[in-house]
Amino acid sequence: xxxxxxIAISHLGCEKNRIDTEHMLGLLVxxxxxxxxxxxxxxxxxxNTCSFIEAAREESVRTLVELAEASKxxxxxxxxxxxxxxxxxxxxxxxxxxxxxxxxxxxxxxxERVEEGERVKQVSAEPTYIADETTPRYRTTxxxxxxxRVAEGCDYRCAFCIIPHLRxxxxxxxxxxxxxxxxxxxxxxxxxxxxxxxITTNYGVDxxxxxxxxxxxxxxxxxDVPWIRMHYxxxxxxxxxxxxxxxxxxxxxxxxDLPLQHSHPQILRAMNRPWQGRVNxxxxxxxxxxxxxxVLRTTFIVGFPGETQEHFQHLLQFVQRHEFDHVGVFTxxxxxxxxxxxxxxxxxxxxxxERRDALMAIQQPISLRKNLQQVGKVVDVLIExxxxxxxxxxxxxxxxxxxxxxxxxxxxxxxLGSIVPVEIQNADPYDLYGQVINSPVAIF
Numbered sequence: 001x002x003x004x005x006x007i008a009i010s011h012l013g014c015e016k017n018r019i020d021t022e023h024m025l026g027l028l029v030x031x032x033x034x035x036x037x038x039x040x041x042x043x044x045x046x047x048n049t050c051s052f053i054e055a056a057r058e059e060s061v062r063t064l065v066e067l068a069e070a071s072k073x074x075x076x077x078x079x080x081x082x083x084x085x086x087x088x089x090x091x092x093x094x095x096x097x098x099x100x101x102x103x104x105x106x107x108x109x110x111x112e113r114v115e116e117g118e119r120v121k122q123v124s125a126e127p128t129y130i131a132d133e134t135t136p137r138y139r140t141t142x143x144x145x146x147x148x149r150v151a152e153g154c155d156y157r158c159a160f161c162i163i164p165h166l167r168x169x170x171x172x173x174x175x176x177x178x179x180x181x182x183x184x185x186x187x188x189x190x191x192x193x194x195x196x197x198x199i200t201t202n203y204g205v206d207x208x209x210x211x212x213x214x215x216x217x218x219x220x221x222x223x224d225v226p227w228i229r230m231h232y233x234x235x236x237x238x239x240x241x242x243x244x245x246x247x248x249x250x251x252x253x254x255x256x257d258l259p260l261q262h263s264h265p266q267i268l269r270a271m272n273r274p275w276q277g278r279v280n281x282x283x284x285x286x287x288x289x290x291x292x293x294x295v296l297r298t299t300f301i302v303g304f305p306g307e308t309q310e311h312f313q314h315l316l317q318f319v320q321r322h323e324f325d326h327v328g329v330f331t332x333x334x335x336x337x338x339x340x341x342x343x344x345x346x347x348x349x350x351x352x353x354e355r356r357d358a359l360m361a362i363q364q365p366i367s368l369r370k371n372l373q374q375v376g377k378v379v380d381v382l383i384e385x386x387x388x389x390x391x392x393x394x395x396x397x398x399x400x401x402x403x404x405x406x407x408x409x410x411x412x413x414x415x416l417g418s419i420v421p422v423e424i425q426n427a428d429p430y431d432l433y434g435q436v437i438n439s440p441v442a443i444f
Contacts, residue, residue, distance in 0.1 A: 005043035005115065006034040010067075011140065012060055013050025015147045015196055015231075015403070016167075017078055018140060019131070021048045024077070024107045026136030031108045035138075044096070044111065045072045048104075049080035051166060054333050068094040075114070077104055079166045085123045096120070101167050102127025105135065127153065127168035133181035142384040144191040144417035145402055150178055150216065151197035155206075158261075159272045159340040160301065160332065163198060170197075172204050175212065175219050182223045191382055191419055192227040193220075194401065200230055201237020211237060214245040221249035226419055227382070227398060231257045235283045243290045253398045254294040256287065261301050263318035264311040270343070271304060284322050295399045297326035302359060303352030304332045305343035312355055319362050325370050326405050327363040329356045364429045371406070371427035374399070378437060381422040383414045393436070395422075412436025 007028055011021045024046060028035055039045050045067050049060035060080045067074050076088050077099040085098045096114045099107065100123030113120050130152045131137075139146055151172040154164045182193055195216075197203060204212030220228050228251050235258050246252050262268050287294060300315060319327065331352035334341045374397075384402075385394040393410040400406050414420040414436050426433040 004031075004033050005111070006036050006041060007044045007046060007111070008036050008039045008042035009046045009048060010039065010063055011048050012063065013048065013078060015194070016149065016152070016198075017048055017050060019137075019147055019149050019196075020078065020101070020104045022137045022139055023131050023135050024048070024104050025138035025140070027105065027108050028111070029138055030136045033108075033111070039067065039072065040070075043073065044075055044114075046075040046077055046107070049076060049078040051079035051083040051162070054335075064088075064092060064095075068092055073114075075099065075107075075110065077107070082123060082127070082166045083162075085121055089119070089121065098123060100124055100127060102129045105129055105131060127166075128171065130171050130173060132173055132177045133184060139188075141402070142417070143189065144382050144384060144419075145194065146185045146188075146190045146192075147194045147196050148178065148181055148185065149173075149197060150195050150200060150203050151206075154198035155202070156199065157272060157339075159270065159343070160304065160335065160338055162335045162337055165337050167198065170199070170202060170206050172197075172207050172212075174207065175204075175216050178216060179219050179223060182220055182225065182228075186223055186225045189417060190225060191417060192229060193223075193225050194229045194231060195220075196231045198232060199234055199237070200232045201234045201242065211239070211242075213237065214239070214241040217242070217245040217249050217252050221251060223251075226251055226380075228252045229255050229398075229401060231401070232259060233257055234259065235287065238283075238287055240290075243287070246291060254291050255398060255401065256291070256294050256296050257401070258296060258298045260298045262304065262307075262311075262315060263300075264307075264314040267304055267307055267311050270306055270340075271301075272339070295325045296322075297328075297401070297405065298324050299328040299330065300359065301330050301332050302355040303347040303349075305340060305347065306345040307332075307347065307355075312358075316359060316362055319359060319366075323366050323370070324363070325399065326367065327359075328404065329359045329363075331356050368427070368429040371429065371432055374424045374432055375427055376424065378421050378423050379434075380419050381408050381410065381434070381436075382419050383410075383416055386416060397422075397432070406430040406432065408432045408434055410434050410436055 036042050074095045075097045081098040082100040097110050097120035102124040103122045110120050153168040153170045155170045379397045381395040383395040395408050421437040422434040424434040
C-alpha cells in the first residue's frame with residue numbers, strides 16, 4: 001500500500017448509487033489504496049449521497065455533519081454533490097472535494113489532487129459517463145446477488161422528478177457489454193442478476209433507435225445465472241416481444257416492477273407521465289393475461305398537488321381491483337428544480353400521511369392473502385444471511401426482490417449464496433417462514 005491514504009465509503013441511496021460506489025471501490029483498490037469499512041480508521045471518507053427527495057437529502061446531510069464533527073476529511077459524491085456542489089463546499093469546510101454523478105470514475109485522480117493540497121470540484125454540467133464491463137468493481141451486496149446497470153439517465157420529464165437534472169439523459173450500454181458483465185458476475189458465483197436503469201423498458205432507444213429489451217433478455221438467457229430480475233419496467237414498454245422474451249427465457253423471472261405512481265388520468269397528466277392516463281386501458285389486465293405467473297410490484301405517490309379526494313378514491317379502488325403482490329407508497333415531495341414544485345393546490349403533509357396510511361391499509365390484506373397462497377408450496381430460495389446466534393437462515397424466493405420486498409425466514413442447513421428448495425410453512429403480510437427440504441424438521 002505504501003504511504004497511500006486509507007479510504008472508507010459511506011453509501012446512501014438507491015441501487016444505482018450502489019453501483020457507482022462499487023466502481024469507486026474497485027478503482028481505488030486497483031490504484032493501491034487501502035479501503036476500510038471503519039470510518040474512524042480512514043484518512044478520507046467518501047460519502048455517496050442521495051438527493052432524490054427531501055428525506056434522502058436529510059439523511060445525507062446528517063451523515064455529512066456527523067463526519068464533519070468527527071473532523072473527517074470528506075469527499076462528497078453522488079446526486080447531492082451534483083445538485084448542491086457550491087453550497088456543500090461553502091457550508092462544509094471539512095469537504096475536500098465534490099464529485100458529480102458523471103465523474104465518479106475520476107475518483108483516483110480526485111484523491112491524488114486532494115493529497116496535493118487542492119480542494120477539488122469535479123462536476124460535469126451534463127453527466128454523460130456510464131461504466132461498462134471493463135471498469136473495476138468491488139461488489140457490496142450479499143454474495144449471491146448483483147445489480148447490473150443497463151442504462152443511465154432518463155429522457156422523460158415527469159413533473160415531480162429531479163433525476164434527469166441529476167443524472168442526465170438516457171445512455172444505454174450495448175447488449176454485448178451487458179452480457180460480458182453478466183458472464184463476469186456468473187463466474188463469481190452470482191445466482192441473481194438484477195437489471196436496473198431509470199426506465200429499463202426503454203433500454204437501447206438511444207443507441208439502436210428503438211427499444212431492445214427483448215433482444216437483451218434473450219441474450220442474457222444464454223448466461224449461466226439462475227435468476228435474472230428486471231426493475232423499473234414501464235407498463236407501456238411491456239410490448240408483446242418483451243412479454244414473449246420473459247415467457248420464453250427460463251432464467252428471466254416473471255417479476256415486473258411497474259412504477260405506476262397513480263391511477264387517475266388527470267393526476268397522471270399533471271405528473272407528465274409517459275402514458276398520460278392510459279394505465280387504466282387494460283394494460284394491467286393485458287399483462288396478467290399474457291403472464292399469469294407474473295409477480296407485480298408497483299409504487300404510488302399520494303398527495304400530488306391538486307389530488308382531490310375523488311382522485312384518491314380512484315387510486316384506492318385501482319389497488320383493490322388489481323391486487324398487486326407488492327406496493328410501495330410515498331408522499332409527494334416538492335423538489336425545487338421540478339415543475340411540480342410551483343403547482344397550485346399543494347396538500348398539507350398531514351393529509352398526505354393519512355392517504356399513505358389508508359392506501360397501505362388497503363394493500364396489507366392483499367399482501368397477506370398473496371403470501372398465504374405460498375403456504376404448503378415448495379419454492380426455490382436464495383440464501384442470503386444467517387443469524388450466528390440462532391442459526392436461522394434468511395433468504396428470498398423469486399417473488400421477492402432485495403431491499404424492497406419481504407424475506408423468508410428458514411430453519412435448516414444451507415450454504416450462503418446457494419438456491420435451495422424450501423417448504424413454506426407460515427406467512428404474514430410481509431414475510432414467509434419455512435423449512436429447508438432435506439434438513440432436520442423444525443416447525444414455526
